[in-house]
Amino acid sequence: MLKSALLRLLALGLVLLLQQPGRTAGQNLRDPRKRAAAALKAANAKGQCCEDVRALKVQVANLSSLLEELTRKQDTVVRQMMELDNQNRVQEARVTEAESKYSEINNRVEIIQLQASQSITQTSSDAIYDCASLYGRSYKISGEYKLPADGYLGTPELEVFCDMESNGGGWTVIQRRKVGLTSFDRDWKQYKKGFGAIRGDFWLGNENIFRLTRQPTVLRIELEDWEGETRYAEYQHFTLSNELNSYKLFISSYSGNAGQDSLRYHNNTNFSTKNKDNDKCVDDCAQLRKGGYWYNCCTDSNLNGVFYRYGEHIRNTDGITWYGWHGPNYSLKRVEMKIRPQNFQP
Ligand SMILES: *[C@@H]1O[C@H](CO)[C@@H](O)[C@H](O)[C@H]1NC(C)=O
Ligand SMILES: *[C@@H]1O[C@H](CO)[C@@H](O)[C@H](O)[C@H]1NC(C)=O
Ligand SMILES: *[C@@H]1O[C@H](CO)[C@@H](O)[C@H](O)[C@H]1NC(C)=O
Ligand SMILES: *[C@@H]1O[C@H](CO)[C@@H](O)[C@H](O)[C@H]1NC(C)=O
Ligand SMILES: [Ca+2]
Numbered sequence: 001m002l003k004s005a006l007l008r009l010l011a012l013g014l015v016l017l018l019q020q021p022g023r024t025a026g027q028n029l030r031d032p033r034k035r036a037a038a039a040l041k042a043a044n045a046k047g048q049c050c051e052d053v054r055a056l057k058v059q060v061a062n063l064s065s066l067l068e069e070l071t072r073k074q075d076t077v078v079r080q081m082m083e084l085d086n087q088n089r090v091q092e093a094r095v096t097e098a099e100s101k102y103s104e105i106n107n108r109v110e111i112i113q114l115q116a117s118q119s120i121t122q123t124s125s126d127a128i129y130d131c132a133s134l135y136g137r138s139y140k141i142s143g144e145y146k147l148p149a150d151g152y153l154g155t156p157e158l159e160v161f162c163d164m165e166s167n168g169g170g171w172t173v174i175q176r177r178k179v180g181l182t183s184f185d186r187d188w189k190q191y192k193k194g195f196g197a198i199r200g201d202f203w204l205g206n207e208n209i210f211r212l213t214r215q216p217t218v219l220r221i222e223l224e225d226w227e228g229e230t231r232y233a234e235y236q237h238f239t240l241s242n243e244l245n246s247y248k249l250f251i252s253s254y255s256g257n258a259g260q261d262s263l264r265y266h267n268n269t270n271f272s273t274k275n276k277d278n279d280k281c282v283d284d285c286a287q288l289r290k291g292g293y294w295y296n297c298c299t300d301s302n303l304n305g306v307f308y309r310y311g312e313h314i315r316n317t318d319g320i321t322w323y324g325w326h327g328p329n330y331s332l333k334r335v336e337m338k339i340r341p342q343n344f345q346p
Pocket of ligand 2: 243244245246270277278279280
């Protein structure tokens with residue numbers, strides 16, 4: 001602003017400077033007397049004009065030097081701003097690096113805790129069906145439990161994680177994503193049997209989930225994003241078919257705050273893995289979405305997808321997604337799926 005005002009002044013000065021000496025030159029004077037008078041007048045004017053010109057010249061020189069100085073100052077400011085910008089970028093990079101290091105250390109701590117916990121599994125000689133029956137026997141602390149084998153029911157011994165706190169407790173956790181080091185891109189057999197670490201990331205196994213849902217069962221899904229916000233989705237009815245029927249999903253009566261119900265699309269759909277395409281699509285959804293799930297064509301949620309860390313979590317369509325909350329390209333930070341009988345009394 002200041003610079004352009006000065007430039008305008010400078011231009012005006014130059015115009016005046018050019019006009020001054022020619023003030024009388026345009027007059028065509030034939031009469032000698034008039035010419036003499038004009039010459040005298042011009043001489044007077046010239047004396048005056050030359051004063052004006054000198055003053056103007058000084059002003060112009062002054063303005064020029066001022067302008068130069070301002071230009072120099074502006075260059076300095078621009079350079080300083082660029083430097084600050086660079087420093088900012090370096091700072092940001094450092095924060096990002098620190099964050100990823102922190103996350104790595106956090107993961108390592110969780111793994112150590114996980115290994116330590118392996119030896120303090122609680123057991124009970126009583127026939128126990130699930131975490132809800134444990135809760136009924138006054139086991140009210142969340143953690144790892146061993147459900148004993150039951151010859152009558154034909155169930156083998158099973159390690160489970162019980163959530164005895166959320167919404168009244170009694171929940172048997174069937175899936176968890178939070179550490180991000182366990183691959184969920186597994187085959188049919190692994191999804192059938194279960195995999196992962198019960199205190200970390202795991203799938204309890206389709207065969208186990210099928211058995212646990214033979215009684216009327218509630219499913220609760222808890223989600224967390226990278227900003228630390230949480231949501232849940234609950235289904236009053238949840239059951240899986242047996243393996244012969246491809247562990248087909250059945251859910252109904254949604255409630256929760258996770259936006260549009262993003263499991264509904266997967267209702268009445270067979271389970272698919274990378275080596276068993278049971279989806280309702282010409283594509284191979286399990287391979288596209290890199291998990292085992294009740295793929296339709298393909299997803300409205302992909303809770304067994306790829307775990308992407310903060311910074312990488314908004315790029316891919318094969319992440320841990322719940323479309324009704326963060327859409328198809330946002331991979332969540334944490335997921336837990338848990339079940340308990342419909343008739344559970346806290
Ligand atoms: C020119 O600048 C000098 C200082 O650099 C100042 O003292 C002087 O008054 C200025 N002259 C004009 C005509 O602006
Ligand atoms: C689902 O599985 C059942 C039994 O395994 C099969 O008969 C049916 O065709 C499958 N449906 C689809 C869409 O693949
Ligand atoms: C799933 O499909 C069944 C019919 O097989 C239906 O009764 C139920 O309401 C559906 N669930 C949802 C959440 O739409
Ligand atoms: C999601 O990512 C895919 C490419 O990976 C892109 O084509 C699509 O537009 C993205 N969708 C949204 C809603 O950002
Ligand atoms: Ca297919």
